[in-house]
Amino acid sequence: MTHSQRRRIPDAAVARLPVYLQILNNLHATNVARFSSDELAALAGVNAAKVRKDLSYLGSYGTRGVGYEVTYLIHQIRRELGLMREWNVVxxxxxxxxxxxxxxxxxxxxxxxxxxIVDNDPKKIGQSTGALKVSDVRNLQKLVKDLEVTIGAITTSTSAAQSAADALIEAGITSILNFAPIVLAIPSSVSVRNVDLGVELQILSYYEQMRIEQSDSKSQQKSNAVPV
Amino acid sequence: MTHSQRRRIPDAAVARLPVYLQILNNLHATNVARFSSDELAALAGVNAAKVRKDLSYLGSYGTRGVGYEVTYLIHQIRRELGLMREWNVVxxxxxxxxxxxxxxxxxxxxxxxxxxIVDNDPKKIGQSTGALKVSDVRNLQKLVKDLEVTIGAITTSTSAAQSAADALIEAGITSILNFAPIVLAIPSSVSVRNVDLGVELQILSYYEQMRIEQSDSKSQQKSNAVPV
DNA sequence: AGGGCTTCGTGCAGAATTTCACAAAGTTAA
DNA sequence: TTAACTTTGTGAAATTCTGCACGAAGCCCT
Incomplete structure (x- = not known):
């Protein structure tokens, strides 16, 4: 295999690029023309070496002794993330x-x-939401094909989420943004991102409790150490 | 230091425990009494060894040859995540x-x-949303103290998000769920989770483009390999 | 009781990620 | 031109995470 696929960017770096892009857009809006890895690192709350390594996956677009150009880097990140075109969402x-x-x-x-936007509830089908009319989920396939949709967002009830995912995949969708608190069964050829506030709150809860236990054990002098 | 702090669970495992908990709650609701690491792994879409290792951080609560008890594991995960009590949110x-x-x-x-729920807009203060009345952000400190709030959710505009965070921290909050598309500057003693749909969509976009490029380079016989 | 079967718990190796540290390469100023 | 200074790009070490492989431990059946 002649390495025909483009140099792969590590997943962890891919997840940070949108954050950098956000920050660079802000810098651009405030007429900042250049930035150093140190500055971006401070704004993004990460290590400067990590910023440099992440940006180096895009290519060598920095100038030593100077830094990076805001507009140029915005362009490069957008290109790499596939943001030079629109991606339609259903x-x-x-x-x-x-x-x-x-x-x-x-x-x-x-x-x-x-x-x-589609639903299977006859009462909802036909109603307007913003500029769109709710259509029948049975039209999904045609809708995806006609409007060249690539991303599906699942906002159904938990119980309907899996069949929604099945319908999306059947219709040819290859990226899913899932808001239902359920792990979808999906072929590996489809990407999924889960947005679950319950999960986020529970993670916060863990670290919150951690802090409380630590300060507890610090305030009482006798250590309540548990023998390993 | 006599190791007084509880055995630490790796961050990656902490992020998975809420997902397991969700699944176990479903199993419980369908009267399933026991499960094996294989079964949970299939439902969570992860490796079985990872499930066993993750659960082992809670303690040795499985029975070899049998599996784990649903209700008991639910209890243990809840305990570990700090879900035996309520955490108030503002x-x-x-x-x-x-x-x-x-x-x-x-x-x-x-x-x-x-x-x-608080805001700084006089037009919004006093309005009812559900069972709550919007109060003045200047009452935040008192509100946090009186109602023993530990988690703050930031749903302001991007431009107001940092000062919202400052106000929350000033009021004594130590966990923040941030919905604004901005990286908050926060002391390390405070936990933050960011929920940013734009970031999620852009990550999906990257992998979507990746797939397209790969199928492109496969369909045309000449490799468009880029020399390293 | 004992053999066969199942499934947990975990040591360990390998992969992925993060961080350090420094040479390379550019700028600036005299 | 040269010296001092800044900042990138990246090997390599350190750390974290994953997944295999297998011994340990319990159940079931005869």
Missing amino acids: VVGAGNLGCALAKFGGFAPRGFPVVG | VVGAGNLGCALAKFGGFAPRGFPVVG
């Missing part, structure tokens, strides 16, 4: 969250226009 | 998302009741 599930996503205008300007 | 920012969080009844039953 929402499955016209509940509170689904409708909010459809109405929320914040995604289109960032390259992810929501072009459709 | 929402900062009474916009669309903030109000939705305040109204949404899904957190209280899972141990994270939203007990307050």
